Amino acid sequence: MLYPAIGVPLLGKGVFRRYMQYKYTRCLEKAGASVWLLPWNDTPEAIEVILDRCDGFLFPGGPDIQPQLYGQLAQPSCGIPNPARDAFELALLRGAIEAEKPLFCICRGMQLLNVAFGGTLFQDIKSQQEYAHMDFWHRAYATHPIELDPESLPGKLLESDAVTVNSMHHQAVNQIGDGLWVAAESPEGFPEALEMEGYPFCLAVQWHPEHMAAQTKIQRKLFRAFVDACR
Ligand SMILES: [Mn+2]
Secondary structure, X not given: OOOOEEEXXXXXXXXXXXXXXXXXXXXXXXXXXXXXXXXXXXXXHHHHHHHHXXXXXXXXXXXXXXXXXXXXXXXXXXXXXXXXXXXXXXXXXXXXXXXXXXXXXXXHHHHXXXXXXOOOEEOOOHHHOOOOOEOHHHOOOOOEEEEEOOXXXXXXXXXXXXXXXOOEOOOEEOXXXXXXXXXXXXXXXXXXXXXXXXXXXXEEEOOOHXXXXXXXXXXXXXXXXXXXXXX
């Protein structure tokens, strides 16, 4: 299979979300994939067709996940959620895991993975952070260091146990879901990458390689490895 079909949930309407969508699409296409954008239809029939046709899935960044999905009430600092997207992405993610499809979970995608495994999130990390984690205007550049487990998938791909990454999140993974482990941490101890025990291929990162890839060559390796896993 020369061009694997990679499903990416739609980010939403509007120019800005389409620009963000384009960043993921471009990185995947440059790595040799055919990208299929997925509307939020969470009927079992729709999910089944998507699982059948796509070789792998990238779960992108986006709005805060409904706290009810991890057993909490919304705090005032929690952003406005998108229940339709939550429902679709959770159903798709669960189906994709059952089918053992390669996964690339970015930012909200990584948080969604943790929620799918019964983990929880910090609804707002502003008061606990020492580094800038919501550095929106410098999203193409590294803003804080992370420590990587050299045996983890991102550790091996980035060929380092310490790199610096960009950051655009105000929430973070708190309690780790059963079956997941922390592959990278920020200096404050926020998980910056997760890994799934015994799963064929799952990259889950809190930073945004799709914005770094143009300037930072090593970040392109994540997309290449993911697309290769989908072949
Ligand atoms: Mn960060």
